[in-house]
C-alpha cells in the first residue's frame with residue numbers, strides 16, 4: 001500500500017496532502033482511515049447485499065441492468081463486458097427514484113425494502129462526503145484551488161455504488177474474479193471485506209492489498225489522471241478468487257457531471273509540461289468505456305516527428 005493516511009475532520013494538513021499526492025503519483029492507490037463512516041453501516045450494507053445475492057437467479061434478473069436502466073444486477077454478462085469473470089454485481093444509484101424502481105422490480109410488494117434503501121442512501125451520502133474531502137485534499141496538494149476537482153462532482157452526476165460478490169471458485173488459478181482493468185472515473189472508494197483478493201499492478205508485478213475493514217482504499221481513475229496532466233496514475237488492478245470463502249467489495253465510483261467540459265487546470269501546464277489532453281466531457285468519454293485505449297482518443301500531443 002502506498003500510504004495509509006488519515007482523512008478526517010480538522011486534520012487535512014499539508015503533510016497529509018503531500019503524502020496523498022505522493023501515493024497518487026507513485027501507486028495510484030492509497031488507504032484512508034479515520035473516515036467517520038461507521039462500521040455498523042458497512043456491516044448492514046454487506047448483510048443486505050448478501051441477502052440479495054442469495055435470492056434465486058430469476059428474482060435477481062428481474063432487477064437486471066440494461067442499456068437504459070443503469071441501476072441493476074449483472075452476472076458476468078457478455079452483453080455488458082467482453083470479459084468473463086467469477087463474480088456478480090449490483091449497481092446502485094445514489095438517486096432515490098432510480099433506487100426505488102430497482103427495489104420494486106426485484107421485490108414488487110413482497111418485501112419492505114425501505115431499511116435497505118435508507119442504508120444505501122446513507123452509505124452513498126457518506127461516500128460522496130469522503131470523495132469531496134479527498135478530492136479537495138488532492139487539489140490542495142497540487143497547489144490548486146480546493147474546488148478544482150470537486151466542481152465536476154455534484155448531486156446530478158451519475159455516481160454509482162457497485163457491490164461485487166465473488167462466490168468461492170473451484171479453479172482460482174484459472175479464472176479471475178474481475179479481470180484486470182483501470183477505473184474510468186475521477187476516483188473510486190473501495191471497501192473490501194476481510195477475505196482479500198484485490199491486487200494492483202506495480203512495475204509489472206501483481207501486488208495484493210491487505211484487507212482492513214476499517215480502511216477505505218481510494219484509487220485514481222482515468223479522468224483524474226487526465227485532469228492532473230498525468231501527474232496522478234490510474235493503475236491496473238484486478239480481483240482474484242479463492243476456493244473457500246465468498247468475498248464482497250463495496251465500490252463507490254465518483255463520476256463527473258455528464259456535460260461539464262473537463263480541462264487540465266492552467267497551473268499544471270507550462271512549457272515543460274504541455275497539456276497532454278484536449279478538453280472532453282464524461283458523456284463522450286463513457287462511450288468508449290470498454291476500450292482500454294480510451295484515454296488516447298483525447299491525447300493532444302502529436303506523434304514525435306523525427307527529422308534528419
Ligand SMILES: O=C(O)CCC(=O)C(=O)O
Nearest residue numbers: 164192198238239249251
Ligand atoms: O473487488 C475488488 O477488490 C475490485 C473491484 C473493482 O476493481 C471494481 O469494481 O472496479
Ligand SMILES: [Fe+2]
Nearest residue numbers: 181182183237
Ligand atoms: Fe476497479
